[in-house]
Amino acid sequence: MADPASFDRFAPAYDRFISLQPGQNSDWVAGLGLRGERALDAGCGSGHAAVRLADQFDEVLGVDLSAPMIEIARAKRARGNVEYRVADVFTVAERGFDLVYSHTMMHHLADYRGGLEYLKSLVRVGGTVAVVDNVCDLYPTPPRAAYLIGAWRGFPEHIAKLGWRDAWFEFRFWHSRPWLDHLASDRYLSRAQFRELYDDVFPGAQYTDLGWALAMRWTCGG
Incomplete structure (x- = not known):
């Protein structure tokens, strides 16, 4: 692995x-x-x-x-x-x-x-x-939910700031398995x-x- x-x-x-x-x-x-x-x-x-x-x-x-x-x-x-x-x-x-x-x-x-x-x-x-x-x-390793909730909450603001294409990429990156596995480490x-x-x-x-x-x-x- x-x-x-x-x-x-x-x-x-x-x-x-x-x-x-x-x-x-x-x-x-x-x-x-x-x-x-x-x-x-x-x-x-x-x-x-x-x-x-x-x-x-x-x-x-x-x-x-x-x-x-x-x-x-x-x-x-x-x-x-x-x-x-x-x-x-x-x-x-x-x-x-x-x-x-x-x-x-x-x-x-x-x-x-x-x-x-x-x-x-x-x-x-x-x-x-x-x-x-x-x-x-709060904790040495934040739970995945903390990152995912943050991504959802920030999505509308990031669309306005970055435009739909880049905001959507950023949103998907926060939800990607390799990145979430990395954060969990x-x-x-x-x-x-x-x-x-x-x-x-x-x-x-x-x-x-x-x-x-x-x-x-x-x-x-x-």
């Missing part, structure tokens, strides 16, 4: 899904106004954030386990200063990044704390670690658990509540 956590099974559909929500993967981190020589997008998917960061950093490395997602990134979001790499981000040998960024990747890890510690080891003194991850205060921290863990790994971290996720920014002081 295919790994439900893998994006390989629905990479093109997921890329289209994310493209209908412009900025969700990148607005917060781009809005920090950070600039520098080297940035790492850990779990870059199909490159939505990496291509935004390319406007702010001389070099951007986007790393993801999913070869189909990286293929899409290379085809649709290629830039001269962006390298896309199929790899486990926790095998990245480079160090000294000005920015280490991760978007909704951490909750997939068996060792969440270990993952955060590894990302912390990749940033230079004076650089920034920025992480966005899903949170849920997710394990989220509550807001309190998130802050407790991140405060321990990143003392003095700053937080932004995005509603469906918490965003954390921390500057390495050496």
Whole structure:
């Protein structure tokens, strides 16, 4: 049986899904106004954030386990200063990044704390670690009904916003078996658990509540 956590099974559909929500993967981190020589997008998917960061950093490395997602990134979001790499981000040998960024990747890890510690080891003194991850205060894994009810409730608004064709695609994607199986494999921290863990790994971290996720920014002081 295919790994439900893998994006390989629905990479093109997921890329289209994310493209209908412009900025969700990148607005917060781009809005920090950070600039520098080297940035790492850990779990870059199909490159939505990496291509935004390319406007702010001389070099951007986007790393993801999913070869189909990286293929899409290379085809649709290629830039001269962006390298896309199929790899486990926790095998990245480079160090000294000005920015280490991760978007909704951490909750997939068996060792969440270990993952955060590894990302912390990749940033230079004076650089920034920025992480966005899903949170849920009610239960670690929301039931499928929560997503389906949300899709039904949002459908009329999305028709007005996106047009019938794209809204219908989005609605069907929320109901697709591979996506629902993937969501069922997710394990989220509550807001309190998130802050407790991140405060321990990143003392003095700053937080932004995005509603469906918490965003954390921390500057390495050496």
